Amino acid sequence: MLQRAQALRERLIEIRRAIHRQPELGFQEFKTAQLVTDTLTELGIQVETGVGLTGVVGYLGQGGPTIALRADMDALPIQELNDVPYASQVSGVMHACGHDAHVACLLGAAMLLSGTELKGQVRFIFQPSEEEQDEEGKSGAMRMVEDGVMEGVDAVVALHTHVDTLAGTIDLMPGPMMATVDTFRGAILGQACHGAYPHKGTDAIVLAAQVIMAIQTIVSRRIRPLDSGVITVGIIQGGTKTNIVTDRVALAGTIRSFKPEIRQQLFDELERACGVARALGGDYELKIKPGYPTTANDEALTKFVRQVGIELLGPDKVGEAEAEMGAEDFSFLAACAPGCFFRLGVGFPGQEPRRGHNPYFDVNEEALPVGAAVLAEVARRYLEQNA
Ligand SMILES: [Zn+2]
Ligand SMILES: [Zn+2]
Incomplete structure (x- = not known):
């Protein structure tokens, strides 16, 4: 042959x-x-x-x-x-x-x-x-x-x-x-104001920074070390002008896992990590789109x-x-x-x-x-x- x-x-x-x-x-x-x-x-x-x-x-x-x-x-x-x-x-x-x-x-x-x-x-x-x-x-x-x-x-x-x-x-x-692949899209929401008076608003960029760092601890601190998972923030977009505190930062990324229970845990932990924005006076939107098993x-x-x-x-x-x-x-x-x-x-x-x-x-x-x-x-x- x-x-x-x-x-x-x-x-x-x-x-x-x-x-x-x-x-x-x-x-x-x-x-x-x-x-x-x-x-x-x-x-x-x-x-x-x-x-x-x-x-x-x-x-x-x-x-x-x-x-x-x-x-x-x-x-x-x-x-x-x-x-x-x-x-x-x-x-x-x-x-x-x-x-x-x-x-x-x-x-x-x-x-x-x-x-x-x-x-x-x-x-x-x-x-x-x-x-x-x-x-x-x-x-x-x-x-x-x-x-x-x-x-x-x-x-x-x-x-x-x-x-x-x-x-x-x-x-x-x-x-x-x-792996199983899923996609997430969301946004971190704050309140806009003049960049010289940040205390008048809620800076969505700073909130997004905190949320991203929280997301980065999910696999290292929340998933059993012998299990595997990945969350990658592949897109971050926000802001229009140097002296404006922006009210919205879009985030999107990919979630990878092998086991159904780890997949669910990654979804739950991602939701929680986005919740950091709420704890700090902002808000968030999050949608997870199921991909390939x-x-x-x-x-x-x-x-x-x-x-x-x-x-x-x-x-x-x-x-x-x-x-x-x-x-x-x-x-x-x-x-x-x-x-x-x-x-x-x-x-x-x-x-x-x-x-x-x-x-x-x-x-x-x-x-x-x-x-x-x-x-x-x-x-x-x-x-x-x-x-
Ligand atoms: Zn390919
Ligand atoms: Zn291919």
């Missing part, structure tokens, strides 16, 4: 670069969806479009068990700074999370599996908007699940590029691997994917992933069937990692056939074993 995938190397690089040049933000993946649709159709795979708005689903095989393979298609609002021939041609938009590579890998798996004898069905899920939830709070995976993409699926597998490990390798782990890998399926990886790539090329506080909406798919999310090494040998969500992000394209081969072989063998 790996040899057959290597023969597709040029084609997969071409696909990845075509998508990289024309990145599209969440739920606007029209060109990408068209490229996916055309490629699947050429392979003789039955295609359904408009699933979860801009998502595309390919159906291969008949009867037996069904395994779903998923790739996300959306890019990020980042201006690419790489000077490469395949750099983004869309100002302010860039594939800086490797989703272009994910699409190329999954199309590669479709190429490897089409025209072969399968002992069941493979569902190729090309998902919109992993990075962003729409105005109704829904991400691409949520929308596709609502449209029934996981109906009749017995297992679901996806990969994500990983810059810290070299191309040619994969990493994975059983159990909770990526924890991505937890199914034990048995993960063991199976690891075994396939070892046989395909060699034991030294399959590593043990560590849990991290990043989040993934793959969790919505994995809530419907046993799931396995693994990391595809895309690091360049002897080079600093090209970090994700950064204008200099890039992937080592030698990883593309590897990702395609692992996905295809996992699907083929899963169907064989579970037929």
Whole structure:
């Protein structure tokens, strides 16, 4: 399978670069969806479009068990700074999370599996908007699940590029691997007055400073040290003029956790920390928007994917992933069937990692056939074993 995938190397690089040049933000993946649709159709795979708005689903095989393979298609609002021939041609938009590579890998798996004898069905899920939830709070995976993409699926597998490990390798782990993410938005409220007479008002900037320091003690002083959590204030905005005491400072940030009880505790403690503003004569507003749940890998399926990886790539090329506080909406798919999310090494040998969500992000394209081969072989063998 790996040899057959290597023969597709040029084609997969071409696909990845075509998508990289024309990145599209969440739920606007029209060109990408068209490229996916055309490629699947050429392979003789039955295609359904408009699933979860801009998502595309390919159906291969008949009867037996069904395994779903998923790739996300959306890019990020980042201006690419790489000077490469395949750099983004869309100002302010860039594939800086490797989703272009994910699409190329999954199309590669479709190429490897089409025209072969399968002992069941493979569902190729090309998902919109992993990075962003729409105005109704829904991400691409949520929308596709609502449209029934996981109906009749017995297992679901996806990969994500990983810059810290070299191309040619994969990493994975059983159990909770990526955190729950929630977003908060709020404001600290005071009373405006002249900056020369601060005692006539209540300075929302000073209150906000106290609130932020209180927020910073939640994880260090309120959460059990062996549990994990993060609260990051990512946005703070307030004030209009140097000599005006402002009455409003907006705060917003991200909350990360693994356990439901810690998540609830972080919500409660955040509310309490904002209460510092009230204790000091001001007030606050706070809204918490639920995001993606924890991505937890199914034990048995993960063991199976690891075994396939070892046989395909060699034991030294399959590593043990560590849990991290990043989040993934793959969790919505994995809530419907046993799931396995693994990391595809895309690091360049002897080079600093090209970090994700950064204008200099890039992937080592030698990883593309590897990702395609692992996905295809996992699907083929899963169907064989579970037929
Ligand atoms: Zn991302
Ligand atoms: Zn991503």
